[in-house]
Amino acid sequence: MTGGVDLVGPWALAVLVALPLAGALVLLGRGLPARTATRVGVTISGLTLLLALAAAASAAPFAAYPGSRPGLELDLDWIPALGVHLHLGLDGISVPLVLLTALLTLLVCLHLVRVQPDAGRVGGLVACVLAVEGGALGTFLALDLVVFFVAFETVLVPMWFVIARWGDSGQRASTLAGSSRPGGEQARREAANRFVLFTVTGSALMLLGLLLVAMRSGTTDLVLLAQRGGQDLALGVQTVAACLLVAGLAVKAPMFPLHTWLPPAHTIAPTAGSVLLAGVLLKLGTYGLVRVVVPVVPQGLREIAPVLGAFGVAGVLWAGLACFVERDLKRLIALSSVAHMGFVLVGIASMTPEGLQGALFANVAHGLITGLLFLVVGAVKDRHHTAELALLDRNLRDRLPRLGWLLAFGALAGLGLPGLAGFWGELLAIAGAWRSDSAMGAISRPVAVLAAVGTAVAAAYLLRVLRRLWHGPGGAPAAPASLGGPGRFIGDATRHEVVVMMPLVAATVALGVLPAILLEVTGPAVRALLAGAP
Template sequence: MGSTLMLIGLLAVAASTGTTNLEVWAQLAGATFSRPQGLVVAGLFVLGLSFKVPVWPLHTWLPWVHSSAPSAGSILLAAVLLKLGTYGLVRLVIPVVPAGFATIAPVLGGFAVVGIIWAGLACLVERDLKRLIAWSSIAHLGFVVLGLASGTEAGMQAALFGNVAHGVISALLFVVVGALKHEWGSAGLGTPHASLREAAPHWGFALIFGLAASMGLPGLAGFWGEFGAIYAAWAPAPGRPGGFFVLLAVGAAVGAALAAAYSARVLREVWGGERTKPAIADAGKIELIVIAGLVIIIVGLGVYPRCCWIRPPRWSRLS
């Protein structure tokens, strides 16, 4: 469904401009469309890409896919494939039909914030650990979409940085959760298991660190994308409804607080306690190398964000 809507939008732009060159599309910036036509094309693109991000309420496929996918599939889906949706917004919508996107942006930002809060609340009650991490991905990508909807350079930077940060953080969390599912035989929080603090301290550290980064704590990669998106929504581009975007910024901040709440819940049930049975194997050498690499990247991006602070591409037109 999402790809079909995108294809219709692509064919409409190609027919209007006479080319499929994305650079030319960006240079024309929707000049070949009337205002209603540009709004329709932007709507097709945004709706199609919203399936892929996914944006609430088109998100329902993601938790179920993650819960049934193998660990490697979950890592690739969360760390790489979901980014194609937000990249499509940056590459196909903002520069190609900027006026249409500016009209749709407040609605898109509203859906993004609803998704942030909705996913946070779902995480508070979710009993499957893989689905819980999937729900958290919906919330984090909501911050990315909110940054884009703000229409500012700060919002674009926050969105691009948040894409990279979420890719690394989600990869770390799914490595840990995949290992725990293998050891427990299930990803359900109700499965009898030893506390990671007692039985598998290396996995326990990786889980604590990944959740801390996912919360957006300062000094870790997740902070800059979330804080930047909230900042951009607080001061949106001219022409955006400022009061409405301030409310969106407040809602996103509430969603960030929910992340701390559900992370504490997971740590209480999985990491805390003095249970030592049934025993599980701790991370081995290969797993430790993977964990160490991801931890270094997360800390590096958090402490020195300029190494990945991406200037908006020359073909992006903010409006």
């Protein structure tokens, strides 16, 4: 069937989804002590990563459907009355994200071995992390609209618990001057609720779109739908479906005016939650756009591509400007996610091979870089008990050299320094937008130009952070005595933390130097996706 190494059969796909979920169930069922629980988590997520690697090897080479079938495919009857199959598959679009998810979950579990949140049982947190992994892997592997939707929703409840239960109580909610939101449990609950309610509203609309596609075309099979390329759907139906689907997925992505759930959720979530939110959950939205909207309702997406592109670039600029005035480091990283995902949306809206390639690349790069940044900021925050830029010690370069360098690396990667992963995705997305006359029409050039300006804004706000924290004037700690005062001992990143972060650093460099390793995987898939579009 394929030229790949047949390490594992199609059953591996089901196991990939079931293993983390089963691990979560076991951890929930048995209240294991923290030490054992984290070890179970590391074991299970490690096995999942190994299995994902084996499955990826077996699925290679990644010539995607509709030209050929996905490299690995599992197809079981599930709900015959609705024509729903438990259809899972691994192809060039899903492989990078599956690997990214498995890697980030393993790192998060490893991170939890030593660094644990203040409140709540760690076993439950590990269980939630594994459940999120299972749901995310299910979403990335699903080749059926209903299975996709079920998996898409699976991540919500565990993530809600991660934020609401293990969130940072000490987070000073007043990150903006004059804001007086309550802290503690109330703030956690609010952030978690906002996250879930935004997403559920979006996904309910998305469900209507999925149903419309399913009812009008008579199938829920994504392979079949992609092969038809929307030819059996009238333009009106496609446009309505595209609007509903994009609305639902854009909440998750998040797209500019719908992103307001993101800053509090990312800021209040524990480090593990922030990494997963940025690295995995946001990808569900953009992945859904690439997997479901682009191939299934291409003409419909073409109709609304200008709007999507405009909102995407608005997000790039707005979030970039907001980062300038943001005083909380963790919130700043969260806001920068909105900007990065804006590039991904622009790339998708362009509906060009370059743009989609860029979107998929930026997806992965953002997962790696923002994951790294959240780990670093989490470490900084744990040491200072605050993430407010004004209160953090300056001159990290000399005081905490390892953390300082990791932060500098993350920031440079985040601003899109050539040679690091962040560069290629955004470059390709802008290139795609420039050449996107057919989809975005008259606004394609302005969008491209504005997105390019957005990269400059990103450079400016990240360099501002570095100027403050990395250099800083002298070694005098700026923190007032109430936060520990001067003279307290603050340790550098431990070996454990460095080990956890190094894979992300290595992957960022590898993708930056050799973007082809990812582009060659996604390339055929992207060409196949766009083949259906006229």
